[in-house]
Amino acid sequence: MNIYWWGVLGTSAIAFALKYIGHSIPERYLSHPKIQATNVLIPIVLLSALVGVQTFTEKTQLILDHRAAGLGVALIALFLKAPFPIVVLSAALSSALLYHL
Amino acid sequence: MAVVSNTRGLTLRDSLSVSITVGAYGAAFGAASVAAGFSVLQSCLLSLLTFSGASQFAVIGVIGAGGSALSGITTASLLGFRNGLYGLRMAPLLKIRGVKRIIGAHVTIDESTGVALSQESRGIDAMRQGFWYTGFGVFIFWNLFTLAGAFGAQAMGDPASWGLDAAVPAAFLGLVWPRLKTSVDRALAISAVAMALVLTPFLPAGLPIIATTLLALGMGLRKK
The missing domain is CATH 1.10.287 (Helix Hairpins)
Incomplete structure (x- = not known):
């Protein structure tokens, strides 16, 4: 089994387990305000870190290339309140354009 | 009776509009997943079995960038933790057991929980309907669009040539933005x-x- 299969099956198994456990345990176990507060923050840090790493790194090196231009355009699109598909498409198009120049 | 069916119609409309809009992101996932080195089958299985957008993008993002399977799974699972808390919130509302709980748990995501909570003023039945309609609706469209996106990317070849390598961070940015x-x-x-x-x-x-x-x-x- 290669790394991709491990990724697919491991992620799927844990994703379902987390959902099912949530449906099955008494509410008091996780309703603590500190857990609730942290729960809101975790997606913010992980998704932000992914934005940075996917844009400015290649393996373990920092790098500035065409992807940064794509991200800049995505940022502008979000400021202009563009819907998600437009954000992604405009980033892809501008990055591809720079890649071919 | 007229009032009941009217409420049901409004809830269905809310659920469908969320399902189609969110489902369309599935195309971005399918394309990104293939660009990251996953096969079309693996990409579709992620959408069918993991069924949680941010976690799916995370695992393909981390592994695609050269991370280990464990790093990918861990990042995805940390992002999936919130679904557990949604389940906690939905369980007293849905009151489901057995197979129904397995299915309900699987479709417990940002959108199904969000639509259910947004129906609060229409009563508990509308909240339940909102949960199920949106859960199934997103599931259907998300998987169809994943398949389309994955095949599309496979036909394209070099990901950078089509800007797919920038589409992935842009997708993460789009996911974090409303938060x-x-x-x-x-x-x-x-x-x-x-x-x-x-x-x-x-x-x-x-x-x-x-x-x-x-x-x-x-x-x-x-x-x-």
Whole structure:
């Protein structure tokens, strides 16, 4: 089994387990305000870190290339309140354009 | 009776509009997944079995960038933790057991929970309907669009040539954007980007992302 299969099956198994456990345990176990507060923050840090790493790194090196231009355009699109598909498409198009120049 | 069916119609309309819009993101996932080195089958299985957008993007993002399977799974699972808390919120509302609980748990995601909670003023039946309609609706469209996106990317070839390598971070940005409600959220987001980049030359791929969880823990656990 290669790394991709491990990724697919491991992620799927844990994703379902987390959902099912949530449906099955008494509410008091996780309703603590500190857990609730942290729960809101975790997606913010992980998704932000992914934005940075996917844009400015290649393996373990920092790098500035065409992807940064794509991200800049995505940022502008979000400021202009563009819907998600437009954000992604405009980033892809501008990055591809720079890649071919 | 007329009132009941009218409410049902409104709930169905809310659910469908969310399902189609969100489902369409599936195309971006399918394309990104194939560009990251996953096969069409693996991409579709992620959408069918993991069925949680942010987690799916995370695992293909981390592994695609050279991270280990464990790093990818860990990042995805940290993002999937919130679905557990949604389940906790939905369980007393749905009151389901056995196979129905398995199915209900599987479709417990941002959107099904969000639509269910948004129906509160229409009563508990509307909340339940909102949950199921949206859960199934997103599931159907998300998987169809994943398949389309995966085949599309396979036909394209070099991902960078089509800008797919920039589409992935743009997708993450689009996912985090609505969560940045206060200046503290924005400062946290920028800190996370900085921390992950500073750690990148020193840690194996994937770990700098997971390390930023410490920022969230530090801030969340300090809250009274």
